[in-house]
Amino acid sequence: MRLDLAIRGCRVLVGGELIEASIGVAEGRVAAIAKDPHLPKAEVELNAHGLIALPGMVDMHVHLRDPGYEWKEDFHTGTMAAACGGVTVVADMPNNRPPITTTARLRRKVEEASAKAVVDYALYAAASRRLRELDGMFREGVVGVKAYMASRDPELVVDEGLLSRVARRVARAGSLLLVHAEEVGELSSMGARSVLDYCRARGPALEYRGVKAALRAIAGLDVRLHLCHLSTIGSLRELRRAKQSGLKVTAETCPHYLLLTLRDVARLKALAKVDPPIRGWRHRAELWRAIGEGLIDALASDHAPHAPHERWVDDPLEAPSGIASLEVALPLIEDPRAIPSQGGPSGGGRRGRSARVDERGVEDNLA
Template sequence: MPTVDLVIRGGKVVSPDAIIEASVAIDGGKIVAVGHDDIMPTGREEFRVDGQYILPGAIDSHVHFRDPGYPHKETWKTGSAAAAMGGVTTVFDMPNTKPATGTVEALQIKLRAAEASYVDFGIHALLGDDTVDVLEDLLDNGATSFKAFVGNTFGNLPAPSDGALLEAFEILAPLGIRTVVHAENSSIMARRQQRMQAAGRIDTQAHLAARPEVCEIEAVSRIIHFSEWTGARVHIAHKSSADALWLVRDAKARGVDITVETCPQYVLLNTADMIRMGGVLRVNPPVRDARHNQPLWDALLDGTVDMIATDHAPHSIEENTRANIWECDCGFPGVETQMALMLTEVNKGRATLMDYVRWSAVAPAKAWGLYGTKGVIAAGAHADIVIVDMNRSGMLSHGKLQSISKISPWNGRSVKGYPVHTLVRGRFVMRDGRLVEDAVGWGKSVKGIQKMPTPDVRNDWSTMKNIVKVPEGFPNNALPQVDVVTPADER
């Protein structure tokens, strides 16, 4: 049997269906064997992880690495280092950078910035009124997917009109491309914020009052209708409310290709935490009343919510702690803390490691067309691996984050269960709890390995590309000629 690059021995391999004692052989960046230690080939490097768990690396569908445009908040180097430390081996970056990722030129700037990444990545390009005509150009030049900011957030990118959103879905449906949607009703929120500001409301609760659950209910419903009509694949970002879960369940039962993420802040924190922390916990959508926490967790368990993401959204300390809540930038760093937080809940018995692998790796790999190559510990897959110690205890500290942002609502939170080693395509990017600094730039775009299933296009007859065509035999500059017959009694 030939010698391979690396053999990880003595661990417990986790899939959504089982946990088995097994070793993993890696060569050329790929897994070549998974099985009993005795049948493994010899490795040029032998690495023992006795008693620890071997998981597919987490895939975070929702990060804001702020690069280009906001280097004081984050860069691809620092954001991806945080991902590596957090057991995340692939990220998908959002388009609200500066310039926004809505032109081929802006996309190329971002792809050059991403050359500094420690981990693999996808790029969500911008879906807006001004980008509908260049969606295919963006895909041809490296975008993996799209993001529509139906609800406003950092960057204040205008929400796409319903007409533009529907037309974009018509274009993307036959291509099989999935669009991430920030699903809140911008009109309601803008009016409520304006009214409260005029009344002098600058307190924390004002942010919560400006974005009530009905904003999410309405927007999720609208997106489902557009998706179902066209057959376009959609992904609901940062699901925060229990109130719209029934819409998702019903849509999935009807065959709508919709996936949904939630974040640790929505299942573990609530408005009492925001009132206590202030702008540190200002996020869009907001953390909500405690009544939402358990239903969202239950929705993860039953598959209504497919995956865990983070909405990693770093800012400076000053930007997160202003006295006026409207002036606090929204978001905080999360890609480095997600795994420890969720493993802690596993240790509490709220879920299994198999559940966690489904949420963190398998579901996002399937949603973005990566499954089989990523999201699984199996022969032929990329050796994207995180090794976790479920017995390691500690306390999260924002001062220790790799992110440039050093402010986090998780600061001081006790956790049990940590990622201790992270490999991306067979190379250690985090080892023994320390960043492998010379792995900077190892990350690659996943664009070339995406394989989305055959799409289910619907109502193609009504798409904009068809209705703008003049029917055959119908003059473009005249109304059809109609014979008018005057009734006899009017002659």
């Protein structure tokens, strides 16, 4: 066997177990995993003693901002961050400028991605009233359709009736329907004076109602529904019921919901502004428990970068929402200190085994 690269002396995650082994790479693909003496010499030899080799992660929810918002990030800088963070496949959301609601816009985005990306990528189409455009985008290879029940872009806002029509198109194509599930009215009517006010005004009930609406929209349809960035106890309750009823529904949560609480929002202000908002410690504890039980199917970063001058503003309704985390999501979640205790907001008490995320969980479910 001729190898281009040998990575020797590391511990390799195989089937949920860490084993002492070396890795052989040929023509850009893993060709062998074997004990070091049995792995032939390669053109390039790397000493990885003391290191752990994990499979490359798949992040199914990122916003790389290209095309349309390249001053925030583009496919090159975003995928470089992904590679640094151990993410080898990203699936990019369609809320670009203009949003990816037509085949022509999708083709332009493919051109940008193919010229700049340094890791593998997949793209989503955006749900809109241009329902016929979805068929063309399916033929172009999108891996799913993202529907926004809450968005600053009026072209992207989808109500329950339109969501049901989109779901029928997605079902016919055998594709995946992803939903930002929040029933949010005019943000300016929330009366927020700070980011903490914003979090409380855009409260758990809005996400709960959005999840219920999304589930109603797919009733009776043979369609796969994925609920994005769940953050509340009520949403988890509806997710459990939906799965028990036999619906084809999956869900994700994100590192910021697992690591931050409203106390952090008070300190970080606009830097912690995200949609849905950061919640209180009880919601965080339930999210960790749902991961341990397997109720949450995937962890996704919801990576959403902005330029610094956009974040340092006084009015929380003017500050764009989103947290940039592609480079740090996996290291943060893998840090045992990330797991909250079961004793309350101050962090006292025992850490529950049900809250643990071990290497196997990351291997299987960090999407």
